[in-house]
Amino acid sequence: MSFKPNQNQQITLHDSFINQTxxxxxxxxxxxxxxxxxxxxxxxxxxxxxxxxxxxxxxxxxxxxxxxxxxxxxxxxxxxxxxxxxxxxxxxxxxxxxxxxxxxxxxxxxxxxxxxxxxxxxxxxxxxxxxxxxxxxxxxxxxxxxxxxxxxxxxxxDSLMIASRCKRMSRLEIIYQSTSNAIRLIHRLGNEELIAADLMHYLNEDDYNRAIYYCKSDDVMPRLEKALQEAEKVKELMSDES
Structure with a gap:
């Protein structure tokens, strides 16, 4: 994907503002x-x-x-x-x-x-x-x-809070995706019985949207803490299996 500055902001006949009352x-x-x-x-x-x-x-x-x-x-x-x-x-x-x-x-x-x-x-x-x-x-x-x-x-x-919350959201997404990939791998290998009940939500197709896409900024930290705890459980599980 290439970088292109945003220079085209011309008003058109279909402009949503000028077509308002x-x-x-x-x-x-x-x-x-x-x-x-x-x-x-x-x-x-x-x-x-x-x-x-x-x-x-x-x-x-x-x-x-x-x-x-x-x-x-x-x-x-x-x-x-x-x-x-x-x-x-x-x-x-x-x-x-x-x-x-x-x-x-x-x-x-x-x-x-x-x-x-x-x-x-x-x-x-x-x-x-x-x-x-x-x-x-x-x-x-x-x-x-x-x-x-x-x-x-x-x-x-605080303007810097915006950057901080964006960074925490990125961490949540990365940790969530890594844990989800690991859980799905265990499931594909036929070892579903090893997955704890509180980790089964990662197998739900809508779980990503619930965890990330519908997450408000004030919810990021508690969800990040939960994701870290779950990632640790999966790490221990995979270490035992190896």
């Missing part, structure tokens, strides 16, 4: 999304994250970085899960206005958009020691404070 447009312009669109979104430095992507311009371009980073900020501000964030972006014109995507017929987001971005951030930090999202939030600190002061109805949050 004057009353709805006024409500949007008086809401939190106007300040976010004007203050925070334009200040996001996409080039900082170019190292996460390929230099091969022939490969598929990335989801716009300012869109992804802006979405993660809105996720924390509004206490959303990944699932709720995707639904809000696709269905709520305020989110589209805030993220400069009202001109798009289809929003550039899927159920794995944020997981994949967090994974790239985490892997890059493991390789280099640099937390790019934390660097960006430090860059945005003054801009973000200005935005928060203008929007007292939005949940106030």
């Amino acid at each position: 004057p009353r709805t447009q006024k409500m949007i312009m008086n809401s939190w999304c106007k300040d976010f669109a004007d203050i925070v979104f334009p200040a996001i430095n996409e080039e900082r994250f170019s190292v996460l992507y390929s230099c091969n311009s022939a490969s598929r371009p990335n989801t716009p970085v300012n869109f992804t980073v802006g979405s993660l900020i809105l996720k924390e501000n509004n206490g959303l899960t990944d699932d709720e964030l995707v639904e809000s972006i696709c269905c709520d014109v305020r989110y589209q206005y805030a993220l400069h995507t009202t001109h798009l017929k289809e929003q550039p987001v899927s159920d794995r958009t944020f997981s994949r971005f967090r994974e790239r951030l985490y892997n890059y930090e493991m390789e280099t020691g640099r937390n790019l999202l934390e660097e960006e939030m430090m860059h945005l600190a003054d801009v973000y404070d200005k935005y928060m002061n203008l929007n007292s109805n939005i949940k106030r949050m």
Whole structure:
């Protein structure tokens, strides 16, 4: 996947904002999304994250970085899960206005958009020691404070907390996936009787969504602690089997 800056934000005939009624447009312009669109979104430095992507311009371009980073900020501000964030972006014109995507017929987001971005951030930090999202939030600190002061109805949050919670979410996803792969391997080898009852949920096809996709930020730490405990059980089980 190649890096491509987000430069095309033209208003079109199908623009979801201009096709709203004057009353709805006024409500949007008086809401939190106007300040976010004007203050925070334009200040996001996409080039900082170019190292996460390929230099091969022939490969598929990335989801716009300012869109992804802006979405993660809105996720924390509004206490959303990944699932709720995707639904809000696709269905709520305020989110589209805030993220400069009202001109798009289809929003550039899927159920794995944020997981994949967090994974790239985490892997890059493991390789280099640099937390790019934390660097960006430090860059945005003054801009973000200005935005928060203008929007007292939005949940106030330390800007660096966003990077910290994103990092913890990445750890949860990695630990969960590793444990899930191990449990499924044991099951495929015909040793299901070795799997403890409290680990059987990893065999459920919907378990990933329940554990990750529907996880609110405030739930990450208890779920991470539980995932670590379960990973330790699986480690001991596989050590005994070896």
